[in-house]
Amino acid sequence: MSGSEDRKLILALDVYERERALEIAECTADYLWAVKVNWPLIVGSGLSIITELKQVTGLPIIADLKLADIPNTNRLIASKVFEAGADYIIAHGFPGSDSVGAVMELGKTIIVVEMSHPGAKEFIQPATDKLIELANELEPFGVIAPATRPERVSYIRSKLKPGIKILTPGVGAQGGRAGEVLKAGADYIIVGRSIYASENPRESARMLYEETLGV
Numbered sequence: 001m002s003g004s005e006d007r008k009l010i011l012a013l014d015v016y017e018r019e020r021a022l023e024i025a026e027c028t029a030d031y032l033w034a035v036k037v038n039w040p041l042i043v044g045s046g047l048s049i050i051t052e053l054k055q056v057t058g059l060p061i062i063a064d065l066k067l068a069d070i071p072n073t074n075r076l077i078a079s080k081v082f083e084a085g086a087d088y089i090i091a092h093g094f095p096g097s098d099s100v101g102a103v104m105e106l107g108k109t110i111i112v113v114e115m116s117h118p119g120a121k122e123f124i125q126p127a128t129d130k131l132i133e134l135a136n137e138l139e140p141f142g143v144i145a146p147a148t149r150p151e152r153v154s155y156i157r158s159k160l161k162p163g164i165k166i167l168t169p170g171v172g173a174q175g176g177r178a179g180e181v182l183k184a185g186a187d188y189i190i191v192g193r194s195i196y197a198s199e200n201p202r203e204s205a206r207m208l209y210e211e212t213l214g215v
Ligand code: O7E
Pocket: 012, 013, 014, 038, 064, 066, 090, 112, 114, 115, 116, 117, 144, 145, 146, 169, 170, 171, 172, 173, 174, 190, 191, 192, 193, 194
């Protein structure tokens, strides 16, 4: 198995229960680069789950809050979440550079430039070029792009400053394929249900990890 710096798999831990979350994170940690915590787990188990997951796995924690508020509110939320131990926070870009900037002042940030679901074509995809411009200007750690549309990942890669990472949700349950999206230019794949809802989460994570090797 490679060191964590070579890993490309992020677990989207979208369960409610604390015990289940800790158990799944612990048994899959060997194959992960990071664990992503979204609202289902925070509303189910509280913010302290971030601290606990960090202790149990030793991995980076991405707080996927999709922050989309005025700068002051983004700042109030992000400061508590970084304080809890999050290493990265995901923010929407559409509220503007001041809102995203307020999060970036506090810690490493990931900006949504396009989403993976069908409805993303209605409002977000028409704004993707502007959101890429915003990312190129602010230079966050990374951006979110859709694993369900590898051609869009290639496009986003071609417009994005080198060095800004591309993280892609939508592999597995939403139809995206790991190898294909990594070849298209993604740096990391984000996978939820195909791991946490499978009969053997460790084995599912191992198989996805194997798929990412050598791409
Ligand atoms: O479909 P799954 O079960 O593999 O889970 C995918 C996870 O990625 C889930 O947490 C979902 O909220 C998230 N996600 C998407 O599925 N599509 C997106 O466009 C964006 C995200 C995401 O991670 O948001 C970061 C902003």
